[in-house]
Amino acid sequence: MKTVIYPGSFDPLTNGHLDVIQRAARLFDRVIVAVARKGEKQALFGPAERKTMIEHSTANLSNVSVDIFEGLLVEYVEQQSGHAVIRGLRALSDFEFEFQMALMNRSLNEKVETLFMMPRASYSFLSSHLVKEIATLGGDVSAFVTPEVKEALAGKLAQAGAN
Ligand code: PNS
Secondary structure: OOEEEEEEOOOOOOHHHHHHHHHHHHHOOEEEEEEEOOOOOOOOOOHHHHHHHHHHHOOOOOOEEEEEEOOOHHHHHHHOOOOEEEEEOOOHHHHHHHHHHHHHHHHHOOOOEEEEEOOOHHHOOOOHHHHHHHHHOOOOOOOOOOHHHHHHHHHHHHHHHHO
């Protein structure tokens, strides 16, 4: 039974993230999407909101579950008896940070392996940051996020506008 952990901020989940989740779900017995609680203050969505959006968007994938974690990723991976960490790699610009993080995690715990997966090329420009910016400026994000996330973004922005 191979369990992999896919950690991230997911503020919010994009179709690029979802593409990586779908690919991982085909390869491994169990995929835990782990939402990092850190950065809560700067995030648009709270950790529970991010978790719910991912749960709704992955409801058709029976071997995928969603959790919230805090503290060191390597400790969380051990707690969950995870075999590896999955990270998405979009472009060369992601590489430096990902390389640093993978090797740092390995130096913290030699047993924690990091595997990189490339999302579909048409998602290689996609990021949560850009999705939030486009939505905030009234642009259409339908091609970049699931209907659940689009609705949550609209709700959040309407709420912000009312305050
Ligand atoms: O989606 P992100 O923001 O690129 O995800 C980064 C994340 C949450 C995977 C990373 O910051 C992380 O693992 N945080 C947990 C704390 C930790 O273990 N830090 C040391 C990493 S070398």
